Amino acid sequence: MKNWITIMLLIVTSFSALAQTGQVQGLITDENKITIPGASVLIEQLNKGAISDFNGKFTLVNVEAGTYDLVIKYLGYSEYRQQITVAPKQTTNLSIVLSEQATELDEVQVVSFGFGSQARALNTQKNKQNITNIVSTDQIGKFPDANIGDAVKRIPGITMQVDQGEARNIIVRGLAPQLNSVTLNGSRIPSAEGDNRNVQMDLIPSDMIQTIEVNKAVTPDMDADAIGGSVNLITRTSPQGFRFSATGGSGINLINNKRILNGSFLLGDRSKNDKLGWVIGASLNDTQFGSDDVEAEWSDEFEYNTGETDSDGEDILQEIEVNPYASVSEIREYQIQRVRRSFSANFDYKLNDNNTLYFKSIYNWRDDRENRFVLEQGILDGEDIGIDDFNVDANGNLTAFPVEAKRQTKGGIDNNRSKNTRLEDQRMQNYSISGEHLINNLQVDWMTSYAKASEERLNERYLEYESEYGVTFNNNYKKPNYTPISSEDSDYSLFELGELTEENQYTDETDLNFLVNLELPLHLLDEENGTLKFGAKTRIKSKERDNDFTEYSPENDDLEFLGNVPTKNYTRSDYSAGKQYQIGNFATPEYLGNLNLNDSELFEGEDLPEEYATGNFDVKENVYAGYVMTDQNITDNFSVLFGVRLEYTDVDATGNEIVFDAEGDYAGTSPVKSKNNYTNILPSLHLKYDVTDNTVLRFAWTNTLARPNYEDIVPFREINNEDEEIVLGNPELDPTTSMNFDVMAEHYFSSVGLLSGGVFYKNINDFIYTYQYENEDGYEVYQPFNGDKASVFGFEAAFQRQLDFLPSFLKNLNIYLNYTYLKSDASGIRNEDGEEREDLDLPNTAPNMFNGSLGYSGKNFSIRLSANYSDAYIDEIGGRAFEDRYYDEQFFLDLNARANLTKQLSLYVDVNNITNQPLRYYQGVSNRTMQMEYYKTRITFGLKYDLFKK
Secondary structure (H helix, E strand, O other): OHHHHHHHHHHHHHHHOOOOEEEEEEEEEOOOOOEOOOOEEEEOOOOEEEEOOOOOEEEEEEEEOEEEEEEEEOOOEOOEEEEEEEOOOOEEEEEEEOOEOOOHHHHHHHHHOOHHHHHHHHHHHHHOOOOEEEEEHHHHHOOOOOEHHHHHOOOOOEEEEEEOOEEEEEEEOOEOHHHOEEEEOOEEOOOOOOOOOOOOHHHOEHHHEEEEEEEOOOOOOOOOOOOOOEEEEEEOOOOOOEEEEEEEEEEEEOOOOEEEEEEEEEEEEEOOOOOEEEEEEEEEEEEEEEEEEEEEEEEOOEEEEEEEEOOOOOEEEEEEOOOOEEEEEEEEEEEEEEEEEEEEEEEEEEEEOOEEEEEEEEEEEEEEEEEEEEEEEEEOOEEEEEOOOOEEOOOOOEEEEEEEEEEEEEEOOOOOOOOOOEEEEEEEEEEEEEEEEEEOOEEEEEEEEEEEEEEEEEEEEEEEEEEEEEEEEOOOOOOOOEEEOOOOOOOHHHOEEEEEEEEEEEEEEEEEEEEEEEEEEOOOOOOOOEEEEEEEEEEEEEEEEOOEEEEEEEOOOOOOEHHHOOEEEOOOOOOOOOOOOOOOEEEOHHHHHOOOOOOOOOEEEEEOHHHOHHHOEEEEEEEEEEEEEEEEEOOOOEEEEEEEEEEEEEEEEEEEEEEEOOOOOEEEEEEEEEEEEEEEEEEEEEEEEEEEOOEEEEEEEEEEEEOOOHHHHOOOEEEEOOOOEEEEOOOOOOOEEEEEEEEEEEEEEOOOEEEEEEEEEEEEEOOEEEEEEEOOOOOEEEEEEEOOEEEEEEEEEEEEEEOOOOOHHHHHEEEEEEEEEEEEEEEOOEOOOOOEOOOEOOOOOOOEEEEEEEEEEOOOEEEEEEEEEEOOEEEEOOOOHHHOEEEOOEEEEEEEEEEEOOOOEEEEEEEEOOOOOOEEEEEOOOOOEEEEEEOOOEEEEEEEEEEEEO
16 A cells, blocks of 8 residues: 555656646636536647536646647537637636527527527537436426436436336436436435435436436446446536526326425525635425325135145145136325425635635435325135135136225324324435645545435324125236125225234435545647546445334224224225226224324234334445546547546445244344455446547446345344245345446537437346245245346437428427337346246346427427337346236326516426326236326426526
């Protein structure tokens, strides 16, 4: 280590000692004093260049003293030229304002279509060394997306998993959410989910983010845990002049005709001496909605009690062959209020021309209030069913059988926060202090950050009533449904109390990050262009989950039957899944919320560790990383970036072992600890060839990884001696690794557009799945294992531009299209019999993904119709093919319109989910529904005000 430090110091000293050179720094803005990233900066006489960063800054070091012509090029803007003089050992500081090209078309785009902001995104993408997709906030604004997850799904190669109608978990190039990383201003966002690393993208409002940067081929100075890709969300930077904007609106959710309220503001400026810049923003979205949900579990096994006994007095069971049938059917009604709040404050301070400090922060807080009503009906088979209790038709269809039925109300206590609902309180906060420094020819940047995500669910209550009766099964695989044979037997008022419980859940994850990057000129092949960059990063992470669960028994008979308590009928004739789904009566949330469970004269409580102990854990994960890389120009048009990153991971985890005895009774809990560590060496190579100023060819060879989910590495054990089952964690899991190859071609239109296409291949090792096997004692064991290998091959294409070559008003049309195809293959996955499964896709790889939109942008009016499609894919691997769960294809259609009332004031109208696309899972084959959840259409409208002072 001492030798390494000595070598670095010698390099720094030798480059800093250059006496006859100076530095050039500049800040590039537009006419509204908004900074411009991704601009190409060139000193013509020296052929020495740089690219402006996300703050609009550029730096040129080791510039020989003299007078030169500085040229700045930027798509959609006029070329800028300025003569500059560089003095030895001094920094020349410039303030540059670019002007938009003065064409009629561009004026239309500037006024109504967010031309300037998208030009920033495309220029930044064009000049990046690695393969990246970048989307600006104004581009986001073209689509009716309230949260950042819905905005990200418009990017090529990305699809999203939906929760309650909003995009939540990101899938990049077919890779599962835990195989991707999400950062905020370069700092990793922790996860509020209890069992995984998924970042809740629906927690972050889209209007709090300035730019979305999706790195599909990471460089050595980026975190390596990004097999699919790394999504960097960049908050708004302070403007170079006064800016104020505000949005206010309302709307309606057609699922329940309840209102939507939303509002946001942004305020920023700089001090008179130009040293201090600041911007603050806040956002609020309050919506009341719900969902109509039907779920089923399928089986192809059935047995009944023959009524005879064997020599030991045990019942003799007979198994018969039947076609697949829904062994469990659920009708669910959700009523939800979601309140999303966000606040951001960012500051920058210039100590002097060569030293700048930054403070960035964001606080997101979401309250999710939910009442859920479930009618669950599950078949009674085995010992509980006799030969006269079921019917199988001539085709082998099980058409009638007895069920155990449950009517469950989910809610919470009656106070100002919970309001008789289950309150899910999710928060994500991120604070960072960073600096940029220029010391002669040495560029230094550093950052320290603190981030925390948490989820708290207090006093979550369930009141469940049970009954048994016979049903007929419609054998409709697409829309499975049970119909009670006797309305008297299935009378809701006769349901008896099954259980009354209260649960508290708390999960948090904290991240501490420390990083430093150093960059020096290093000219290996080109006399003027070349850099050496090296740095280190430490990430200290901790994650804990602390749940409890109490079951209450009433001391009197007041709750004995559902007919004894206040109820409400939640059946709706317009139920989205079909009016045949009659959910019926349930105890009201108000009644449940007002029960005084702490009164020992009314209720006796029993703590049940078996319900939560294995889910509680404490994980500490520290990652220590270092890298070195160099970016070299081989010719004026051809550049190479190569380097290596090393990451060392140290994990310390604590879980619990829980045991059930031979009678199935809880027998005790004890803590279990584990340690693990591993080192990954990750080289990469990026090639970029500029065929012309606007046409770019790229190649990338990268190596990345994904660390296991928390619940997989926690050393928990659940041993059930009655059912002879064991569920285990696996602290010895290896991280999933991937070698990635990418080839991409891009052509950028001068009218601010893009045509791109490319192919990619990922060779993945040690992916993780749940293996089901039988141990030497005959117990069925479920445990996460590393699979052998998997591969992903795909190609993607994108096209976006204004159709300015068309005549008359048609030149105001614009299109946005992208398509991604994936083919995956996984090996080393074994079924419940220990046999390797063949022809199995890697989970979460959607074969086809498509985005398309057609828009019209006039001087004061724009309208856009947008489509988003993702194909079906395997979501969860079962013990055999029949049990595999698939996420079904989705097609969303959205419409939005904007009208400028004045130069600063505009009116917007957004219509989401015109197709009433359900969230749908199926089991094994596409016509066998496991879940279909509908949300209907959402309509919002409002006003936006935007003011600049130069």
